[in-house]
Amino acid sequence: MNPEITVVLCGDRAPAGSEESFGPYVAVIEGLCAEPDPIGTFETDDLLVLGLCRGDYSPGLVQALVGKAGHDGLATPILDLRSVAGDLARLEVMLAGVAAGAGVARTASDAKAVFSGALSRRDLLRFPQPEYVATPVIDRGVCSAGSGCQACVAACPRQAYEWNQGVITYDKDACEPCGICVTACPVDAISNAALAGLEAQIAALVDAGAGSVGIAFVCRRATEPIVADAWYPVEVPCNAMLAPHWLLATVAGGVGAVAAPLCSDLGCSLGYDAKTAANVEYCRQFLAAAGHDPDLVDTEISGGVPTPLRLDGPSERFTQASRPGVLTAFGSGERVVVEDHVAAPIGTIQIDPEVCTGCRLCAETCPTGALEPVEDEGTLVISFDANLCTACDQCTPRCPEPGAIALSRRTDLASLAAGRVTLYEEALLRCERCGNPIASSVMMDRFADLLGPEQESVMSVITRFCIDCRGQA
Amino acid sequence: MDLTTDWGEVARLRQGLYRFHAAAFLTPSAERLELLRAAADYLDTLGVDRFPFASVWAAFVSELGGADDVVELAGEHIRLFGSGTDGVLCPATESFYVASAEGGGIASFLSRLGREYQALGVQIDGRAVDGPDHISAELETMADLCRREAEAAESEDTAAIELLLVMQDQFLARHPAAWFPAFAQRVEGAAPLTFYQSLVRATGAFLAHDQSLVQGLGRYVRT
Numbered sequence: 001m002n003p004e005i006t007v008v009l010c011g012d013r014a015p016a017g018s019e020e021s022f023g024p025y026v027a028v029i030e031g032l033c034a035e036p037d038p039i040g041t042f043e044t045d046d047l048l049v050l051g052l053c054r055g056d057y058s059p060g061l062v063q064a065l066v067g068k069a070g071h072d073g074l075a076t077p078i079l080d081l082r083s084v085a086g087d088l089a090r091l092e093v094m095l096a097g098v099a100a101g102a103g104v105a106r107t108a109s110d111a112k113a114v115f116s117g118a119l120s121r122r123d124l125l126r127f128p129q130p131e132y133v134a135t136p137v138i139d140r141g142v143c144s145a146g147s148g149c150q151a152c153v154a155a156c157p158r159q160a161y162e163w164n165q166g167v168i169t170y171d172k173d174a175c176e177p178c179g180i181c182v183t184a185c186p187v188d189a190i191s192n193a194a195l196a197g198l199e200a201q202i203a204a205l206v207d208a209g210a211g212s213v214g215i216a217f218v219c220r221r222a223t224e225p226i227v228a229d230a231w232y233p234v235e236v237p238c239n240a241m242l243a244p245h246w247l248l249a250t251v252a253g254g255v256g257a258v259a260a261p262l263c264s265d266l267g268c269s270l271g272y273d274a275k276t277a278a279n280v281e282y283c284r285q286f287l288a289a290a291g292h293d294p295d296l297v298d299t300e301i302s303g304g305v306p307t308p309l310r311l312d313g314p315s316e317r318f319t320q321a322s323r324p325g326v327l328t329a330f331g332s333g334e335r336v337v338v339e340d341h342v343a344a345p346i347g348t349i350q351i352d353p354e355v356c357t358g359c360r361l362c363a364e365t366c367p368t369g370a371l372e373p374v375e376d377e378g379t380l381v382i383s384f385d386a387n388l389c390t391a392c393d394q395c396t397p398r399c400p401e402p403g404a405i406a407l408s409r410r411t412d413l414a415s416l417a418a419g420r421v422t423l424y425e426e427a428l429l430r431c432e433r434c435g436n437p438i439a440s441s442v443m444m445d446r447f448a449d450l451l452g453p454e455q456e457s458v459m460s461v462i463t464r465f466c467i468d469c470r471g472q473a
Numbered sequence: 474m475d476l477t478t479d480w481g482e483v484a485r486l487r488q489g490l491y492r493f494h495a496a497a498f499l500t501p502s503a504e505r506l507e508l509l510r511a512a513a514d515y516l517d518t519l520g521v522d523r524f525p526f527a528s529v530w531a532a533f534v535s536e537l538g539g540a541d542d543v544v545e546l547a548g549e550h551i552r553l554f555g556s557g558t559d560g561v562l563c564p565a566t567e568s569f570y571v572a573s574a575e576g577g578g579i580a581s582f583l584s585r586l587g588r589e590y591q592a593l594g595v596q597i598d599g600r601a602v603d604g605p606d607h608i609s610a611e612l613e614t615m616a617d618l619c620r621r622e623a624e625a626a627e628s629e630d631t632a633a634i635e636l637l638l639v640m641q642d643q644f645l646a647r648h649p650a651a652w653f654p655a656f657a658q659r660v661e662g663a664a665p666l667t668f669y670q671s672l673v674r675a676t677g678a679f680l681a682h683d684q685s686l687v688q689g690l691g692r693y694v695r696t
Contacts, residue, residue, distance in 0.1 A: 064523035074525050109681040111525050113689040121631035124480055130689060132525050173688040 005099050006044045008032070009051035013081035015088040022092075033057035040068035049099055051091070054080045055223060060116075060129035074111055074132055074193070077102040082225035083233050093208040094232055100204030101197025110137045110193055112172050133220065134194040134237070135177050136170065142189040143168060144367035151367070151392045155184030157272065178270060179241035186367040186392040188320050194237055199317060202250060205232050206308075212256035214305035217242055223267030230305045231259070239263065240272035244282045245345040249317035249326045251287075251296045256305035258297050265299070275343075282343040286411065289338050290331035320368070324387040324416045336413040344409035346416070347391030349384045351423040355404040357443035358382070358426050362395035362405050371395055372420075375428070378437050382424040386415040401446070431466035438466050480634070481626030484619050486519040487683060491616035494676045495609040497533075498554070498565060501546045510537055526678035533675035536668050549666050563659040567606040570652040582606070586648075590614065593640060608656065611649045612676075615641060615683075642687045650684045653677055 009018055011030035019028050025046070029038050033056035042048055048071045050062065063073030077098040084091045113130035143149075146166040153161045153168070160175040161168055181190050206213050214231040219238045226233040236242065239260045250258045260280055262273040277299060284294035292309070295302055314325035323345050330336065338344065349362075349371060358380045363371040370388035374381045391409055399405045428437035429444060438444075444463050451458060461470055493512050496505065513534045521527050540546055553563045564570075572582040586606055590597060595614050597605040604610070618641045625633035657673035664670050 063525075064520075067522040067524065067527050068520075070522070072525075072528060073523075109678060111682075112685045113682070115689055115692075119690070121635060124631045124634045124690075125626060125629060126479055129478055129523065130686065172685060173692060 004046050005049055005095075006042060006046040007049045007051060007095060008039060008042060010053055010056075010081060012056070013053050013084065013086065014051060015084060015086045015091050017088055018091065021088055036062050036065055039065040042069045042071075044069075047099060047102060048076050049079065049095060049102065050076060051079045051081045051084070051095075053082055054225070055082075058129065059131040060114075063132055064129045074134065075102060080225055080233065083227055085225075085227045089210070090232075093205060093210075093213075096208035097201045097205040097232060097234070101201030110135055112175065112177070133177050134192050135172055135175055136179075136181055136190045136192050138168060138170060139189045139191070142187050143185075144187055144189070147367060148361075148365040148398060149186065149367040149392070149394045151184050151186055151394055152181040152190060155180050176270065177237050178272065179237035180272075180275070182237075183241050183243040183246065184392070186320055186390040186394070192237060194235075195318070198234070198236070201234060202253070202255065205234070206254040212305040212307055213254075214257045214259065214301065215250055215255045216259040216261065216301055218261070218266060219263075219268050219270075221266070221268040221270065222261075224261075224265070226301070228301045228303075230256075231301050238268075238270055238272060239266070240270070240275040240279075242276070242279055243345055244279050244286070244343055245323045245326045246318050247279065247283045247297050248286065248330065249313060249322060252309060252311040252313045252326060252329045253317055254308045254310050256308045257295070257302075259301045260297070260299055261301075262299050278341075278343040282338065282341045282345075285338045285341065286327070286330070286336070289411075290336045292330060320390050323390065327411070328413055328416055331413065336411070338411040340408060340410045342409065344391055344411050346386060346411060347389045347393075348386050348408045348410065348412070348415050349389065349395065349423060350406045350408065351382060352404055352406075353424055353426070353442075355401050355442075356382075356424050356426075357401055357404070357446050358424065358428075358440035359400065359443065361398045361400065365394050365398045367392065367394060371423075375437060378428050378430055380424070380426050380428055380437075380440060381422055383420050384423045385420040387419070429463055431469050432464045433469040433472070434466060436466045436468075438463070479626075481623050482519065484623035484626055486516065486521070488616045488619035488623060489516050489519065490521070490679055491612045491619060494672075494679060495612035495616065497537075497672050497676075498607075498609045498612075500550055501540075501543060503543050506537065506540055506543065506546075513537060524682055526675070526682045529671075529675045529678045533671040536671040540668055546666070546668060549664065549669065553660060553664060553669060562663045563656060565608045565656065566604050567608075567611065567648060567652050568604070570655050589644075589647075593618070593644065606648075608649065608653070611644075614644065615649070618644065638687055638691055642684075642691055645680070645684045645687065650680050653680055 005025060007026040009026065009028045010032035011028045012033065014028045019026050032038065033053045036057055039062060048066065066073040066076045079094055079098050084094060111132040112135050114133050115130050145163055145168040150163040153163050157180065158174050158176050160171045179192050179195065182192050182195065202215060212230060216226045216231050216233050217236050217239050218226060218233045220235060242260050247258050247260060260276055262276050263270050264273050280297055280299050283297035287296055288294045293306065311329040313329035314322040316322055317326065360373040363373040363382055368388040368390060370385050372383050391407065393407050396405050396407050426440040426442060428440055431438055448459050493509065493516060497509060499505065521530055554565045568579045568582050572579040583606060590605065593614065595617055597610045618637055622634055622637040625637060654677065657677045660669055660673045
């Protein structure tokens with residue numbers, strides 16, 4: 001046991017021998033969940049870790065008592081003793097996990113007060129201490145809303161985000177922190193403090209577990225414990241936020257198997273089953289296509305945990321930039337194909353040069369730079385790099401020409417190997433006066449169609465002179 | 474600790490915190506600093522540590538305890554919030570941050586704010602603060618609403634509590650919570666002394682929490 005950790009366990013479910021096995025750093029207190037007041041007395045400089053019986057205590061009251069003891073009520077990890085199932089070895093592994101992932105300080109600015117159930121007017125005289133849960137934080141310096149990206153607006157099931165003139169506004173009151181926005185943001189501009197220690201926690205579980213370790217993701221609203229042998233729970237805001245490359249990265253990085261149970265199976269009221277099921281189904285299809293056992297990722301815990309794959313993948317697993325590295329870790333490019341899937345973590349773009357006018361709106365909106373316009377010696381080139389595409393689909397709605405651009409959610413690892421490819425190349429008409437590029441001939445043809453034959457005189461000017469020289473024409 | 478919280482006590486604590494933060498933005502003097510230290514000690518006994526802004530609160534209280542050079546602090550106050558040689562670096566008035574974005578300019582904005590205060594039953598003492606839109610005036614307004622809420626709780630008038638929560642939610646959202654982040658960012662960038670940096674962090678965290686608390690209550694209360 002790490003001597004810098006103080007563990008306080010509820011004696012109702014703490015494994016027999018906990019205090020003897022782990023020495024002076026563990027305190028077992030009978031009935032702690034029902035009477036949590038002693039938590040407020042642990043004024044230690046150590047990291048405080050609690051082991052409580054989920055459902056038997058008030059989270060808000062426990063947070064308040066942790067604060068009374070001088071600790072951060074939002075950052076103090078609480079281990080669900082129901083999932084320990086009275087097993088000392090299991091307790092040690094789970095403690096290693098939560099301790100490794102803890103200690104990320106949060107502030108009132110990235111948390112909200114949540115009251116369980118509905119309050120009546122009478123409750124306004126005496127009501128339960130609210131629980132504080134971590135809420136998303138937007139890094140305005142990274143956010144691409146100024147270029148037109150609205151990925152978070154589209155993804156949020158609670159309409160907590162709005163896009164207005166290039167700025168995203170976030171309504172904390174409407175938010176039911178689920179984390180879906182975190183994995184939906186193509187540029188990792190949204191973070192949630194509840195996820196800060198995730199990689200460290202999973203790594204610690206793998207290191208501490210004897211043999212193959214299975215990870216079962218659960219949410220804070222889950223009422224069902226995880227008690228299967230060799231399977232350990234890891235808490236996230238909601239399982240629906242677990243993007244396919246997060247699940248695959250977990251399997252690639254030394255975890256034997258991953259389960260992302262549905263909201264309905266966890267006893268959670270959010271009900272985002274469809275999204276979780278789609279993410280898991282994609283992973284299963286991808287694993288099968290890559291020649292691996294699809295059961296490595298499932299919505300259910302399926303018995304024993306196989307030997308981990310331990311593939312060479314990116315060092316940071318839970319980022320948007322990790323997508324191509326995670327996928328290619330599973331197989332070579334040519335033979336791994338997953339047909340069009342709504343949950344695909346990467347995409348490919350096609351541009352029809354007969355329709356595209358080279359307006360570049362798609363590339364200007366693309367938050368990751370997967371689509372890139374380059375003007376070189378009078379030629380406009382729009383290129384695409386699948387390694388940067390997150391299939392956010394912010395580009396196609398911006399295109400003013402129906403059918404000019406299409407996003408395919410077909411996964412083909414060969415596209416990653418191809419790197420940046422040219423999708424559109426068109427020579428630009430040049431100004432007769434200064435020689436600067438004006439626009440593509442396709443765009444001019446489009447203008448001619450829109451303006452009609454009666455505007456031929458206008459067309460004769462704009463096709464020959466740039467915007468700076470037109471006034472002198 | 475009781476499983477539930479007496480709402481009147483929470484309202485009194487919030488009233489005290491609003492008054493504390495309002496006073497902390499006024500011109501420092503030896504007497505005022507001493508009063509703030511005593512107030513901080515008292516508020517700590519009311520249970521600030523149960524709230525997630527407790528750590529930044531404690532950091533400011535620590536700064537307050539070590540603020541011995543009143544002359545230096547007063548000079549910093551003038552430099553940041555008054556008309557120092559660099560002009561007003563960090564105006565502590567809402568009109569600076571919002572009036573240009575609204576029609577009618579500052580006069581129109583102040584007129585609307587005055588009517589809002591009237592509707593809330595609040596009267597601002599012009600001698601005490603630099604205008605009705607000064608941060609101290611707006612924080613004192615919230616303190617007054619919390620006071621009335623505490624009195625309603627003490628007389629078990631739940632309808633009044635609910636109404637006051639709505640008034641607080643609206644005033645917070647329209648006024649201090651709306652412009653304080655921009656003000657705090659200016660102070661963080663301009664203040665070489667940690668006293669006012671620490672103050673704006675503590676006030677910002679308290680405002681963020683209070684807005685979340687009031688909104689949360691409003692969402693969950695049913696008649």
